[in-house]
Amino acid sequence: MINKSFDIVIVGGGTSGVSAAYAAAKDGMSVALIERQKSLGGLAVHAEVGTICGIYKNSFDNHFEYNVGTYAREFTNELQHLSKAKPLRDNSGLKFLPYSPRVLAEHCEVLLAEQGVTVFLNTQLVQVANEVNKIKAVHCENKGGPFIIDCKAMVDTSGVSLVSKLLNLEVINTVLNQSASQIFTLSNVDFENESNLSLVLMTAIRKAVINGELKENQNRLYLVPGSMTNGEVSLKVTVPKEVGDDREELRSIALNAVHEIVDFLITKVGGFTSAKLKSIAPHVGVRIDDRPVGKSILTGDDVLNCSKTEDFIGYGNWPMEIWSQNRRVELRHLQENDHYGISAKNLISNQIENLFFAGRCISATDEAIASARVIGTCLQTGYASGKLASGSINVKKIQETVREIQKEQF
Ligand SMILES: Cc1cc2nc3c(=O)[nH]c(=O)nc-3n(C[C@H](O)[C@H](O)[C@H](O)COP(=O)(O)OP(=O)(O)OC[C@H]3O[C@@H](n4cnc5c(N)ncnc54)[C@H](O)[C@@H]3O)c2cc1C
Numbered sequence: 001m002i003n004k005s006f007d008i009v010i011v012g013g014g015t016s017g018v019s020a021a022y023a024a025a026k027d028g029m030s031v032a033l034i035e036r037q038k039s040l041g042g043l044a045v046h047a048e049v050g051t052i053c054g055i056y057k058n059s060f061d062n063h064f065e066y067n068v069g070t071y072a073r074e075f076t077n078e079l080q081h082l083s084k085a086k087p088l089r090d091n092s093g094l095k096f097l098p099y100s101p102r103v104l105a106e107h108c109e110v111l112l113a114e115q116g117v118t119v120f121l122n123t124q125l126v127q128v129a130n131e132v133n134k135i136k137a138v139h140c141e142n143k144g145g146p147f148i149i150d151c152k153a154m155v156d157t158s159g160v161s162l163v164s165k166l167l168n169l170e171v172i173n174t175v176l177n178q179s180a181s182q183i184f185t186l187s188n189v190d191f192e193n194e195s196n197l198s199l200v201l202m203t204a205i206r207k208a209v210i211n212g213e214l215k216e217n218q219n220r221l222y223l224v225p226g227s228m229t230n231g232e233v234s235l236k237v238t239v240p241k242e243v244g245d246d247r248e249e250l251r252s253i254a255l256n257a258v259h260e261i262v263d264f265l266i267t268k269v270g271g272f273t274s275a276k277l278k279s280i281a282p283h284v285g286v287r288i289d290d291r292p293v294g295k296s297i298l299t300g301d302d303v304l305n306c307s308k309t310e311d312f313i314g315y316g317n318w319p320m321e322i323w324s325q326n327r328r329v330e331l332r333h334l335q336e337n338d339h340y341g342i343s344a345k346n347l348i349s350n351q352i353e354n355l356f357f358a359g360r361c362i363s364a365t366d367e368a369i370a371s372a373r374v375i376g377t378c379l380q381t382g383y384a385s386g387k388l389a390s391g392s393i394n395v396k397k398i399q400e401t402v403r404e405i406q407k408e409q410f
Contacts, residue, residue, distance in 0.1 A: 002147045006032040006118065008389050009138050009151040011125045014042020015375050016359025017157035018108040019071065019382025020389070024155075025115035027390035032149055033117055034140055036124040040108040042159065042359075044375055045101045047285035048183045050224040050234055052076055054318040054376025056087065056095035059337050064095055067317050067339055069409030072379035079107055088226050093336060094319070098226025128154070128166045134354050135163075153354040153389040156292065157382060161361045164292040169351055171290040172297065176366035178287040179323040180239040182254035183224060186262070187232045187278040190271045194228045197271065201235075204269040214264060215240075220328060221261055232278060236285075237261055242325060243286055254284045287323060288369055291361050295345035300367025303340050304332065311402045312341030313388075313409075314380030320370040334371075342372065344402045347385045354392055358385035383409070 008024045010017050013035030021033045043049055055076050057067045064087045066073045076097055080087070083099045090096075112119055120140065127139035129148075137150045156163040161171050191197040205221055208214040220238030227234035239254045258280055265272040301307070303320060317339040320332040334340070346363045349355035357363060358381040360373040372381075384405050391401030 003150060004147060005150040006030045007151065007393055008153050008155065009034065009149050010155045010157060011162055012042065012157035012159060013040040014157060014159060014359055015044050016378040016382035018112060019379050020155045020157055020358050020386035021117045022111050022115055023383045023386030024390045025117045027387060029390045029393065031117045033119045034123050034125045035121050038122050039105045041101065041105040043285060045105045046283040048101045048281035049285060050227055051096040051098050052375045053096045054316060054374035055097060057337050058093045058095060058317060060093045062089060067315055068376050069314060069380050071383040071409060072376060075379055079104060082107060125162065128163050130167060130352065133352050135352060152393045155356045155358060155385045155389050156361060157359045159360045160289040161292045163355060170293050172293060172365065173290050174288055174366055177242055179325055180243050180250060180287065181236045181285045182239055182258055183234055183236045183281040183285060184258045185232055185234045185278045186275045188274045188276050189231055189233050190274065194223055194225065197228065197233060198223050200269065200271055208264065217325060218261060238323060239284060251284050255280065288360060288373060291364055291369060292357050293350050294357060294363025295348050295350050296343055298342060298346045298364035298368040298372060300365055303368050303371045304334060306334055306338040306340045309341045309343045311344045313344045313384035313402060313405050314342045314377060315339040316342055316372045316377045318371050318374045320367055322370060342381060344384065344388060344398055347381055347388060356385040356389045358382040
């Protein structure tokens with residue numbers, strides 16, 4: 001079997017994995033990023049989530065002030081420029097940036113190419129080899145067959161705590177299930193603006209549920225804000241099934257839900273009568289999975305009380321979003337203009353000395369990850385995890401790397 005060798009291996013090419021790879025390579029490390037899909041971006045690209053949340057301070061004015069470190073700011077500034085997008089504010093003071101998924105994937109490619117990261121696409125990580133409490137190598141598979149990469153440190157940005165599971169380490173099991181959503185795009189819709197479309201949509205669906213034309217759980221349809229251009233709009237439907245292990249079944253139920261709701265819109269709702277189903281995002285958007293256990297665990301109280309920690313490596317300020325089967329999304333807001341700090345200890349394994357985490361699989365409770373999983377936070381935890389992994393190879397104390405991150409980013 002062919003053996004390769006890199007300082008750091010990152011599993012997962014979503015926004016957090018790309019950020020981790022960028023930071024570690026910028027620090028002079030040789031970095032391999034393993035991604036099983038054919039392109040980078042993870043959920044931000046393949047589920048077409050459509051907006052970057054958690055990057056701006058939330059307030060009722062129209063001033064878009066960043067709430068994140070330098071790297072996340074630069075990433076989103078460039079994305080805004082390339083997507084020709086404008087940041088938006090909703091009625092509750094939440095601010096976010098719409099983006100094009102294709103542009104985001106290309107931006108990730110450029111960033112990694114600039115830093116000389118070796119990217120293995122269409123490649124699955126299948127096994128992790130460790131000696132006592134240290135990872136030594138990872139086993140991968142792609143069309144060319146299996147291969148092994150020796151490494152000095154690893155970052156798990158798989159979104160699913162893959163490394164901890166492969167090593168049979170304890171994980172934080174999901175108890176508060178979050179429903180999945182399927183995003184799709186319609187063309188030829190006839191509305192003046194998004195507020196108008198949203199109002200028509202909500203009213204028509206509510207009425208249809210009362211009349212018995214739609215089932216109660218078909219009332220979970222949302223506009224992707226900022227997506228309406230040239231008669232096209234993206235919508236997000238909650239998948240009417242709890243997320244389980246069978247992802248093929250989930251996708252098939254999601255596709256059915258999309259077709260049913262599109263048929264309803266076209267036949268029954270003015271403004272949609274000439275609409276066409278243009279595309280359906282290639283992946284169902286599964287929001288959370290089990291998380292790994294770090295040296296400390298971010299909790300729901302930390303989030304809602306806007307706790308600050310001395311060893312912060314990033315800020316979060318997005319409300320907890322609870323997506324369930326039996327009602328529309330519930331938002332638990334933080335104090336206006338405030339934030340919580342994410343500790344470096346949320347990114348460092350409590351058992352394996354050279355294992356780090358980022359993105360939607362940091363060490364956090366169900367409630368905390370319901371806020372910390374947004375892309376603005378993923379960019380920051382991703383960047384910090386790459387620096388922490390690189391610092392560990394350079395035998396730096398964690399505190400020293402944390403100070404470096406804080407000085408450089410905040
Ligand atoms: C429906 C939905 C709507 C959302 N809306 C928003 C929003 O509007 N704004 C916002 O900011 N956030 C939103 N989010 C949250 C956000 O999109 C995600 O939490 C974030 O993109 C996660 O990034 P990540 O890098 O941590 O993980 P992911 O994007 O999940 O990336 C993990 C990557 O790991 C790869 N991987 C997994 N296992 C393996 C393996 N064995 N080998 C190789 N590769 C592997 C996967 O293919 C994937 O590409 C939404 C999420 C969903 C589901």
